Amino acid sequence: MxxxxxxxxxxxxxxxxxxxxxxxxxxxxxxxxxxxxxxxxxxxxxxxxxxxxxxxxxxxxxxxxxxxxxxxxxxxxxxxxxxxxxxxxxxxxxxxxxxxxxxxxxxxxxxxxxxxxxxxxxxxxxxxxxxxxxxxxxxxxxxxxxxxxxxxxxxxxxxxxxxxxxxxxxxxxxxxxxxxxxxxxxxxxxxxxxxxxxxxxxxxxxxxxxxxxxxxxxxxxxxxxxxxxxxxxxxxxxxxxxxxxxxxxxxxxxxxxxNRAVVAAARPADAVDATLALAADAFIVRTATGPDVVAGYPWFGAWSRDTMTSYEGLFLCTGRADEGRELLRAYTATLSEGMLANTADTGSVEYNTCDATLWYLHAVERHVALTGDTDLAAELLPALRGVVDAHLAGTRYGIRVDPADGLITQGAAGEALTWMDARVYGVPVTPRLGKPVEVNALWVNGLAGVVALARRTGQDPGGAPTALARALDTFRLRYPAPTGWLYDVLDGPGGNDLALRPNQLLAWSLPHAPLEPDPAVLGTIGAALMTPLGPRSLAPDSAGYEPRHRGGPAQRDAAYHQGTVWPWLVGPYASAVKRLGTEIHVLFGGIESHLREFGLASVSETADGLAPHVATGCPFQAWSVAEALRARRF
Known part of the structure; x- marks a missing residue:
């Protein structure tokens, strides 16, 4: 370490x-x-x-x-x-x-x-x-x-x-x-x-x-x-x-x-790897229902989106696949109408995300791909087909596949269902109604994962192959914007959203990403968004950009996804540029220094968009650690 x-x-x-x-x-x-x-x-x-x-x-x-x-x-x-x-x-x-x-x-x-x-x-x-x-x-x-x-x-x-x-x-x-x-x-x-x-x-x-x-x-x-x-x-x-x-x-x-045993089980490649592996251990907890993930310390509890986004880094990069298997089975039991429960910090169970379930599809496929656990694939595949069917038919909060183009649309009045879910006085700051780019990248990735799991187990893939072909074609046709990057949201209340945000990185970074990386596009994104601690959530020259994540709750929430840096996004960025054959370790220099600066030996939730990018939010954040560990490994 x-x-x-x-x-x-x-x-x-x-x-x-x-x-x-x-x-x-x-x-x-x-x-x-x-x-x-x-x-x-x-x-x-x-x-x-x-x-x-x-x-x-x-x-x-x-x-x-x-x-x-x-x-x-x-x-x-x-x-x-x-x-x-x-x-x-x-x-x-x-x-x-x-x-x-x-x-x-x-x-x-x-x-x-x-x-x-x-x-x-x-x-x-x-x-x-x-x-x-x-x-x-x-x-x-x-x-x-x-x-x-x-x-x-x-x-x-x-x-x-x-x-x-x-x-x-x-x-x-x-x-x-x-x-x-x-x-x-x-x-x-x-x-x-x-x-x-x-x-x-x-x-x-x-x-x-x-x-x-x-x-x-x-x-x-x-x-x-x-x-x-x-x-x-x-x-x-x-x-x-x-x-x-x-x-x-x-x-x-x-x-x-x-702690030495935790690090050894992760088989770290270097001292930074070892430090991140031990940091990951802090977020994996055991409750009365089995393993779970704390999203961040000191104030967060378990959130399904954070858990599934973090899954590969926390469990598969640290030699904890057996615990991960147990967690995936437990979360599968919460599926309802094709949606994964999002257990809020209040302890109430809600189904108010459009992306947590798609991250769950990703987590299951990655678990099987990296461990060869076909028994788990065979056990969970019927539930995964149920997720696909529910999205094709339509489920809560207007989440459904648009029959006109095969992409997922989502949204309901007063709701913010993507990971950009901040509210000020109950009003969503970034509701992103319509067809968010990362949601549909996850949809394509999830469908491809279901097809791959069905092939591994010899089971019927259900409607996934047809839905995949349709969504893939439409994604490639509709998301590229004349600006040179991808639309952030299609078919929103005001039309297509051209805001330059990091959500589009999933279109190139996921294992079954819908697009091949383009050096010019990724260069544009990197130039506008990248900081030493990861990408900003909005380009500085955009309307509504907030350079500092500071002040009281309303002021901080208003800035949360309007320019604030999110270190977890360095993972998707690194994976996307790595597919170009680019050396990625230089991307982690700021985060490696950050391990000594804020939440010691860990990675913070957020940071200011403006230099010197002072860390904010939770000093110890699960997906920030998990994505840094995953991206440095794979």
Whole structure:
């Protein structure tokens, strides 16, 4: 894996260090997350965030363990860093940080207080919600170490305040339980019970959301570190509160060992490949119904479009085909009227996408093509034929094959059914009613995949061959525009849409793409859209272009697909130009640098369309990682 580490000029600066975030996951949808400086800049930053019935139904629990060192001289030094509603930063422990390192997926901090050096490592248990925090004296001593436990129990998207009841904290033999939801365990527990008011989250303020909350100081762990090598460890875990995890040091060692195994199973070609393979692991979770995919951390849950778009990179490029097989079978069971369920973060099941099901067809075909799993092909092919039949007949939201030309048309008032689905005050920004180019590229690709799977298994392909021939001919005839690129949407309310967007890349990048790549067209697209982190969602000289993805929710959503960079699209772009025989690794230079800049060892959801293309959105995004990994591999 690539080396990620920062010295005092980064970790000691709250702008530089506060913008670089680390993430640990528990394989259930929960996580621990924070910044390399130790400053909590988001409401989502905590040491224990627990997933509920769905990966998105998360609660924040243990917020922080603030170290306080008492030196032999009697001087007390506080090593935490907090920002308050007053604007004060107190304490300022980041100024004593010597370095931060991310080593085999485990974050490590070192503070220096003169000749005393203290180290912290954090790891999560896997397969259950729990976190281990290990403090080790590296040099100096003896010292006394106290750890102030700051707690809450609230929806991860919200806040909790002192005007309500404090969390219920019940002492145990070696710590406490909080709200009967999670347990803390470690040496020298002393209960306290006090509100710390006005913790400020600067990133939430930047995003136009409420930036303050109050934290409950539940108590303090403590002990002596007499000589280098001595440790003071704390565990926190949820569910099965009487089932204590392994000792904290064993959890940390086990996390490293598991991370090494995850990377080895992916058979990486280089250090970047290895880093992306481990990043992919964070998004694959196991729920009560089997494997699933978290679309992004810290705020997304499972979305079928993101899952299927990410499928090849997350599962087939990482040696996890068996889990992928299980996932594909489970998602097949959600098909209704030829559409894949889109399980929103609210936990409700909706069928409100026109492309997720087509990405599902792609995922099944790629699974079989790369694994040779004809048994799965034979099992799922009847369902895939049902998808084709439903689209030919017409299904929800006006999604149907137009009998006049064989292309899929879609749309309903007030809906945005493509991946460009942002809304402002409930109104779609890019409804794209009609025949979107990427939807019909996916339709052609999906039909060809069904034909290929039927040939492999000796089954009847149903209506797919006829539909494929019709759609392919029409696509090649109708989508090329006089401007030299492809129309973004055909037959929309205002006619054909000439906007220069990256959606057309799928027409050349998919395995069964409808078009052969044209150097001149791809050159035009690259010149207008490409940035170091991937293509913009709209060319800068277009009407409605927004150069920055900033501000409150309405402002950000208005810019979401109007010029904002989407790193996942570097995958289709790279695949398209690779078909020209072009060397593609140069396309990933910006993303490789980005692995050290925002969500550490991962790839962000979005970035500004305007240089320097500052990353925005989720710092850790599934399809951004998956497509970078896939495109570099194949």
């Amino acid at each position: 690539i080396e990620i580490g920062f010295g005092p000029q980064v970790v000691g600066d709250l702008t530089a260090g506060g913008s670089r975030e680390w993430l640990l996951t528990d394989g259930c949808g929960g996580y621990a997350m924070g910044t390399v400086s130790g400053l909590r800049t988001r409401r989502y930053h905590a040491l224990l965030v627990v997933a509920g019935a769905t990966p998105a139904a998360r609660h924040a629990g243990l917020v922080a363990l603030d170290p306080v060192v008492t030196l032999a001289s009697g001087a007390q030094v506080r090593l935490a860093t907090h920002e308050w509603a007053s604007g004060a930063v107190d304490p300022r422990g980041h100024e004593l940080l010597e370095r931060f390192d991310l080593i085999e997926g485990v974050p490590r901090w070192r503070w220096r207080i003169g000749d005393t050096v203290l180290e912290r490592e954090i790891a999560m248990t896997h397969g259950r919600p729990g976190v281990a925090v290990v403090h080790r004296l590296i040099a100096g001593g003896p010292v006394k170490l106290a750890l102030d436990a700051l707690c809450t129990w609230r929806d991860a998207h919200g806040e909790r305040y002192a005007d309500g009841p404090p969390p219920r904290v019940i002492p145990t033999a070696d710590g406490a339980t909080v709200e009967q939801a999670y347990r803390l365990a470690g040496p020298g527990w002393t209960p306290t019970g006090q509100w710390w008011r006005g913790a400020h989250h600067r990133e939430e303020a930047e995003r136009g959301l409420h930036p303050q909350e109050d934290l409950w100081h539940a108590g303090r762990f403590g002990g002596s570190l007499e000589a280098p090598g001595d440790t003071l460890d704390v565990l926190a875990w949820a569910r099965d509160l009487d089932d204590r995890p392994a000792p904290a040091a064993s959890v940390v060692d086990g996390a490293r060992e598991r």
